[in-house]
Every structure is written in C-alpha cells, then in structure tokens.
Amino acid sequence: MILTKKKSHRINRVWLIISIMAFTAITIVGCNPTNFKSTAAQVPQLVNSILSDPKTFNYALSSEVPNIFSLTYEGLVTQNPITGEIEPNLAKSWETTNDKLGFVFTLREGLKWSDGEPLTVDDVVFSYNDIYFNEDIPTDTRDILRIGESRALPNVQKIDNRRIKFTTPEPFAPFLGSLEIPILPAHILKESIKTKDKEGKPIFLTKWGVDTPVEEIIVNGPYKLERYDTSQRVIFQRNPYYWRKGLQGEAQPYIERIVWPIVESTDTSLLQFRSGSLDSVGVTPDYFSLLKKQEKQGNFTIYNGGPATGTSFVFFNLNKGRRDGKPLVDPIKSSWFNTVEFRQAVAYAIDRQTMINNTFRGLGQTQDSPITIQSPFYLAPEEGLKSYDYNPEKAKELLKKVGFKYNTQGELLDAENNRVRFTLLTNAGNRIREAMGAQISQDLGKIGMQVDFTPLAWNTYIDKLSNTLDWDASLLGLTGGLEPNNGANVWAPEGGLHMFNQKPQAGQKPIEGWEVAPWEARIGELYIQAARELDEAKRKEIYAETQKITQENLPFIYLVNPYSLSAVRNKFDNIKYSVLGGAFWNIHEIKVIQ
Numbered sequence: 219m220i221l222t223k224k225k226s227h228r229i230n231r232v233w234l235i236i237s238i239m240a241f242t243a244i245t246i247v248g249c250n251p252t253n254f255k256s257t258a259a260q261v262p263q264l265v266n267s268i269l270s271d272p273k274t275f276n277y278a279l280s281s282e283v284p285n286i287f288s289l290t291y292e293g294l295v296t297q298n299p300i301t302g303e304i305e306p307n308l309a310k311s312w313e314t315t316n317d318k319l320g321f322v323f324t325l326r327e328g329l330k331w332s333d334g335e336p337l338t339v340d341d342v343v344f345s346y347n348d349i350y351f352n353e354d355i356p357t358d359t360r361d362i363l364r365i366g367e368s369r370a371l372p373n374v375q376k377i378d379n380r381r382i383k384f385t386t387p388e389p390f391a392p393f394l395g396s397l398e399i400p401i402l403p404a405h406i407l408k409e410s411i412k413t414k415d416k417e418g419k420p421i422f423l424t425k426w427g428v429d430t431p432v433e434e435i436i437v438n439g440p441y442k443l444e445r446y447d448t449s450q451r452v453i454f455q456r457n458p459y460y461w462r463k464g465l466q467g468e469a470q471p472y473i474e475r476i477v478w479p480i481v482e483s484t485d486t487s488l489l490q491f492r493s494g495s496l497d498s499v500g501v502t503p504d505y506f507s508l509l510k511k512q513e514k515q516g517n518f519t520i521y522n523g524g525p526a527t528g529t530s531f532v533f534f535n536l537n538k539g540r541r542d543g544k545p546l547v548d549p550i551k552s553s554w555f556n557t558v559e560f561r562q563a564v565a566y567a568i569d570r571q572t573m574i575n576n577t578f579r580g581l582g583q584t585q586d587s588p589i590t591i592q593s594p595f596y597l598a599p600e601e602g603l604k605s606y607d608y609n610p611e612k613a614k615e616l617l618k619k620v621g622f623k624y625n626t627q628g629e630l631l632d633a634e635n636n637r638v639r640f641t642l643l644t645n646a647g648n649r650i651r652e653a654m655g656a657q658i659s660q661d662l663g664k665i666g667m668q669v670d671f672t673p674l675a676w677n678t679y680i681d682k683l684s685n686t687l688d689w690d691a692s693l694l695g696l697t698g699g700l701e702p703n704n705g706a707n708v709w710a711p712e713g714g715l716h717m718f719n720q721k722p723q724a725g726q727k728p729i730e731g732w733e734v735a736p737w738e739a740r741i742g743e744l745y746i747q748a749a750r751e752l753d754e755a756k757r758k759e760i761y762a763e764t765q766k767i768t769q770e771n772l773p774f775i776y777l778v779n780p781y782s783l784s785a786v787r788n789k790f791d792n793i794k795y796s797v798l799g800g801a802f803w804n805i806h807e808i809k810v811i812q
Contacts, residue, residue, distance in 0.1 A: 262810035264497055264790075264802070265477035267487050269647050270676050271448060275435050276426040277400050278349050278357040281714065282680070283697065289454055289476060289805070290437040291400030294323050294342070299799030302592075302700050304395050308337070308438070308461070312394075318752065321384045321394065322377065330459035331403050332442040339376045344404035346374040348411050354420055356724035358714040359399055361707030365390050366746055389750050391757060392703035403436045419725070440471045440806045452478040462806050471806040483647055491785065492516070498801060501783035502650050503579040509785050517789075523782035523797030525583060527590045527698035530651075531774035532568070532642070532658060534561060534691045536719045539729035546687045546729070550636050555690075556735075559620045561772040563613035565606035567665045568658055572608075573778050577653040582780040587765050588705065590698035591779065592797065594754065595761040602762075604769040613665050630666030639668040640690040643682065646673035654777065655693050687720055687729075699798065702761050703749050709764070710742045718773040737771045788812075 268284040277287050294309040306312075309323040329337035350359045351371045363371055366388050373385040386393055410422040426435060432443035440462070441454035454476040462470040481487055484502060491499040492512070501509055501520055513520055534555035535547050545552065554560050570584045586605045589596045599605045614624075621633035630638040644655050652673055659669040669691075674682070682689045694717070696708065707713035711734045712721050719738065722729050741764050748760040768774065782797040789812035795801050802808060 261474035262472065263475035263477060264473050264805075264808075264810075265479060266498070266802070267479050267481050267490075267496070268452075269481060269483070271480055272428055272446075272452065273677075274427055275430055275443070276422075277402065278355055278359065279423070281358050284478070286443065286452065286454075287400060287439075289441040290435070290439040290443070291402070292439050293398045293400050295394060295397045297395060297398060297700070297798075299796035299803045300794060302798070307398075308401060309397075318389050319386050323382050323384070323397075325380050325382070326461060327380075329438070329461050331405075332437045332457045332459055334459055335403070335405055335436075337401065337403075337438055339379060339382050341401050341404045342382050343374055343376050344408060345400070345402045346372075348404075348408065349402060349422070350399060352411065352420075354724070355422065356714070358707045361710055361713045361715075362392075362396055362704055364706070364710070366750060367743075389752050391752050392701050392749055395701050396703070401438060403438075406434075406436045423725075441476055444475070449480055451480060454478075460806070464807070472809045473805065476805075484649060496787075497789065498784060498786040501785050503577065503581040503780060504649065506579060506581055506783065513785075516787075518785050518787045520783060520785045521793075521795035521801060523795060523800075525591050525779045525797070526782040527592060527797055528695055529585060529588060529698060529774070529779070530654070530693075530695040530777045531585075532564065532691060532693050532777065533718045533774045535687070535689050536735070536773065537687055537729070537732065539687075539732035541687075541727055541729055543730075547690065550632070550634075551640055551690055554632065554638065554640075557620055558771055559616040560622075561775065562606070563616040563665065564662065564667075565772055565775045566609045566613040566616070567667075568606075568661050568775070568777065569608040570777055573654060573657055577650060577657065578778055578780050581783065582778045585776040585779040586769060587776070588696075588708075588768055588774065589702050589761060589765060590700060593698075593700045593702065595702050595758050597762045597765045603765055606775075610661075610665050617665070624666055628666055629668070637668065638666065639670070641670045641672055642691045642693060643679060643689055644671075644673050644693040645676045645679045647676075650780075651693060658693065683717055684720065684723070685726060687722075692717075702764075703745065706745050706749070709745050711738055735771075737767055738773070741767055 270284065272285055273282050274280050275286060277291055280287065292307050294307060295304050296307040297303070298305050308325060308329060310326045312321055312323045314321055325339060325342070331337050349355055350357060350363065360371070365372065365386055368387070370387045372393070375383050377383050384393070407422065407425065410425045411420050413421045415421050428446065428448070432446055435443050437457060440457055440460050442457045443452070444455040445451070445453040456471055456474050458469070460470065464470055481490070487496070487499050488505050490496045494516070506520070510520060536556055537546050538552060538556065539546055547555065574580060574582050574584065584605070586599055586603055587596055597603045617630065622638070623631050625631055632638060642655060642659060644651050646652070655671045655673065659671040662669045683692060696705070708715045708717070710716065711719070714723055719734070721732055744760050744764045748757050751757045751760060782800070784795065784801045786793060786801050789810055791809040791811045792804065792807050793801055794804055796803060
C-alpha cells in the first residue's frame with residue numbers, strides 16, 4: 219500500500235502497497251543523456267525513473283513501489299482509471315450466478331506467455347490456488363480476498379479449457395475488482411511451489427529475485443524485462459506475444475522500449491528532464507513554478523489530476539508484544555503511544571496548513587481520511603469526519619489531562635518525570651518527505667516533545683517496520699484506489715500492512731503478548747461487514763463508521779494530500795492523464811509522434 223507517489227501506469231492495484239514517494243515518469247536510457255539520444259534514435263521508447271532498485275521480480279512477494287509489475291503482468295480484469303469501471307482484460311467476459319456467489323470467467327482465445335507458451339485456465343487456477351491462497355507463501359494479496367469472519371478464501375475451479383469459476387462463501391461486494399491480480403505462469407513456477415528447501419519452505423520464496431537472469435522472467439503484460447543493471451537502470455522491451463491489437467489489427471504496444479534509470483534523488487530527475495534528455499517527470503511542489511515557466515519552451519505539458527489517491531501520515535508503534543522476552547517498544551514510550559490523547563495531541567500540534575503552504579507550495583490539501591477522496595465511500599469532514607486543525611494549546615490541554623506536565627524549561631514530562639523523546643523515521647532521498655519530517659519535529663518541539671527525525675535507507679527502514687519492528691514513530695504513506703477493501707491488509711489486525719500494530723508474518727520470529735485494541739478489532743470487523751454488503755448506500759454507511767473510528771483513535775495521523783502532477787513531453791499521442799493511473803496507464807495505445 220507507502221508514501222504518496224503515483225505510478226506511471228495503472229495505480230489502482232489490488233491492494234495498498236508500500237511506496238517511497240519516488241516513482242517518477244522519465245525518459246532516458248541511462249544517466250548519460252548522450253547514451254539516451256543515440257539509443258532513442260533507433261526505436262520508439264519511454265523511460266520512467268525510480269529512486270531505488272526493484273526489490274524483487276516475484277509479484278507475489280512484492281509489497282513496494284517501485285516494482286515492474288504494472289508493465290509485465292495482467293489479471294482477468296482491470297479498472298479503467300478514467301471511468302472507474304471494471305473492464306475485461308485476460309478474461310473477455312464474465313457471468314454472475316443467480317445466488318451472487320459465483321463468477322464464471324471466459325478467457326480470451328490465443329493468449330500466450332512471453333516465451334510463446336499458451337496462457338490457459340490452468341495458469342489461472344495455479345495462480346490462485348497454488349500461490350495466492352497458499353499459506354506457505356507470505357503474500358499481501360491474500361488479505362484482500364479473505365471473506366467474512368471465517369476469513370475464508372474463494373473456491374477456484376476449472377470448468378473447461380476457456381472457463382474458470384470462482385465461488386465465494388458469502389456475498390463479497392469487492393470481489394470482481396479484486397481480480398486485477400496478475401496471472402502467473404504455471405509451466406515456469408509450479409515446480410518451485412512443490413520443491414521444498416531444507417527448512418521445508420517452498421523454493422518459490424527465493425524464485426525470481428532481482429539477481430535472476432531477465433530472460434527467465436516470463437510475463438503476460440505489454441512488456442518483458444530486457445536488462446537490469448543494479449543501481450543503474452531497468453530496461454523493458456515489447457512483449458511480442460501480448461494479446462492486445464490496434465484498430466487495424468496491428469500489434470500493441472507501439473512503444474518498443476521502456477527504460478527506468480535509477481537515480482539518486484528527485485533533483486537528478488529534474489536536472490535530466492530540464493536538459494531535454496527525459497520525456498516525463500513527476501512534478502513535486504518545489505519544482506512546479508520552475509517547470510511551469512518552461513512548459514512552452516521545453517515542449518511539454520504539465521498535467522494536474524487534482525488530489526492524489528494516496529495518503530501520507532505519521533504513526534506510532536502501538537505493538538505491546540515481546541520477542542525473546544524483550545519488549546519491542548520501550549514500555550515507557552509504549553505507554554505514551556498507546557494513549558489516545560497523546561496521539562490526538564500530536565495531531566493537533568502538526569501545522570498541516572503551513573506544511574501545504576511551505577513544503578507543498580500550496581499544491582495540496584489537508585487530509586483526514588484513509589479512503590481516497592475520489593472513492594464513492596469517502597467521508598468528508600463536512601459530513602461528520604473529525605479533523606485536527608492546528609491547535610497547540612488544545613494539544614497541551616489533552617496531554618495535561620492524562621498526566622503529562624511541563625518543567626521550567628517547557629519540556630514535556632510524563633507522570634513519572636520521564637522526558638518525552640522519541641525517534642521519527644522515514645525513508646531517505648526525497649526532499650518533500652524530509653521537509654515534512656523536519657517540520658513535524660519542529661511543531662512537536664513547540665509542545666515540549668523532543669523528536670529525533672531520522673531518514674533511513676529504504677531497505678533498512680522497511681526492515682525495521684515490517685521485520686524487526688524496532689521503531690518508535692514513522693512518516694510514511696499508502697497508495698490508494700476507489701475500493702476501500704483493497705486496504706483490507708492494512709485494517710485487518712492480522713494483515714500484512716497493519717503497520718501500527720504488526721503481527722509477525724510468515725517466516726518471522728514470533729511475538730509474545732501481542733494485543734489488539736477494541737477499536738482496532740472493530741475496524742477489522744466493519745471491513746468484513748462492508749465487503750459482504752451489496753447495497754452501495756449501506757456500504758458507504760459502514761465505511762463512514764470506519765473513517766470516524768480511525769480519526770478518533772488515530773492509528774495514522776493523516777497529513778497532506780498533494781496534487782497529482784506530471785510533466786510529459788509533447789511527443790506522445792493518446793495521453794489520457796488520470797489521477798488514478800497517471801500519464802501512461804494506457805501504455806499499450808500510446809505512440810511516439812516526434
């Protein structure tokens with residue numbers, strides 16, 4: 219599901235994924251513009267830059283952006299980012315049974331993998347039953363397909379060579395949209411599921427790492443991997459067996475190659491774009507004024523999709539558990555973090571409007587809900603959602619109410635005279651997020667807290683959040699979409715992205731004394747209830763309650779929703795910019811015209 223950074227293609231993935239606010243749409247062959255120009259003259263190409271290397275080429279094991287999968291894989295259906303409608307993809311059609319529990323999908327004829335092998339119903343059954351539903355595979359995908367209190371998974375069975383039937387144990391409103399999940403190749407991966415390592419784990423868990431030769435990565439999307447140079451670039455080439463055709467029956471996609479240079483910072487991306495080497499760049503607020511002045515001269519257009527679909531937030535480690543007898547969080551700090559008035563005080567103390575004015579240059583709005591503003595299930599503050607406008611005096615009152623006090627130096631102490639001091643982590647390398655963290659540290663200093671703001675390298679940061687669980691507070695975010703249930707792995711207490719109180723995932727060391735708060739459990743229950751409700755108005759009421767609970771208890775303290783902005787050279791035909799999909803969500807039908 220984590221910070222607000224749009225993908226360069228389809229954004230409404232089947233679950234919320236961790237994002238590092240680093241995915242920008244850029245066009246270059248490498249960091250040297252000369253290399254780009256010589257190669258670009260040979261074939262039509264586009265490059266989307268990234269700030270860090272992909273972590274895996276195995277879709278089932280991925281939970282981060284950047285990743286390769288929006289280019290390399292497709293599922294049975296897709297969501298149109300313009301209309302929000304669910305449309306056929308690998309499946310050409312589907313039917314619903316009368317009891318609303320069954321979905322029968324018919325595959326398109328002639329589908330093939332990138333190695334030329336047929337893509338069949340057997341691949342669909344394998345992908346779901348052997349991978350996504352396999353409890354030995356630690357995949358976040360499974361969370362959004364769990365149904366009801368029993369957390370049962372759908373039944374998937376082959377009907378014939380073209381048809382597959384999915385059966386749910388009870389009505390499950392978001393089911394159809396959930397089937398954007400990529401289909402994976404059984405003929406390549408089946409043995410890795412069956413074969414176990416010396417610890418009894420499927421060797422699939424080490425399959426298709428980033429050290430795998432790219433020709434071994436078999437895909438069904440518009441592009442396949444051509445080359446990966448660590449810390450330098452990822453290169454994709456057109457998949458010759460991709461199923462889509464143009465109006466005249468011509469093969470799609472039209473763009474032959476996509477290149478992602480791996481750059482050290484967004485500043486580097488900006489410099490390369492301004493030099494004319496790049497085709498597109500995500501426009502952050504600090505770059506907007508500069509680029510807007512150069513729009514005509516540079517022969518590009520800045521697209522503004524309005525408020526982005528993702529979220530940004532501060533959150534505390536509420537985990538009360540222990541590993542090997544040692545608390546994951548210092549018990550003194552844990553008592554602060556698990557006091558709701560403490561979290562509410564932090565929310566009141568953060569000056570979000572100043573953050574918008576200074577860090578985001580006015581190109582954003584305050585955020586109060588975990589649900590995307592474009593979603594029909596979004597609850598606005600005007601509709602009763604609690605919000606936390608800047609009010610440091612209110613913050614101090616709340617802290618004093620629950621036993622905190624101030625010394626003569628204005629430092630905040632708890633009832634036992636412990637100085638309130640904690641570390642706030644985020645991922646390094648993004649100026650916007652680092653500016654947000656610096657302001658949060660200053661704002662909380664004004665109510666007597668000492669906040670040690672510490673950006674970390676991405677891999678180190680994620681290891682702390684999801685594995686060692688050794689952290690105090692964090693600044694992060696989640697991507698978003700129209701369907702709230704795509705965030706079920708965030709709100710289910712056992713979910714893989716339940717970051718504020720993370721239960722150990724498959725293969726991790728156990729935790730003793732892990733607790734779930736009543737409000738936390740209630741949110742999980744409501745997500746189950748909303749998923750089984752087929753009446754959209756009633757679903758909206760249920761999701762409204764979840765939003766009210768989150769804003770009262772603040773597992774995430776929401777900050778700012780920036781505008782979705784991208785600059786794209788005027789050399790492409792058929793750009794249909796969308797906040798849900800960015801500039802290149804319809805990559806298969808985009809052409810280079812200059």
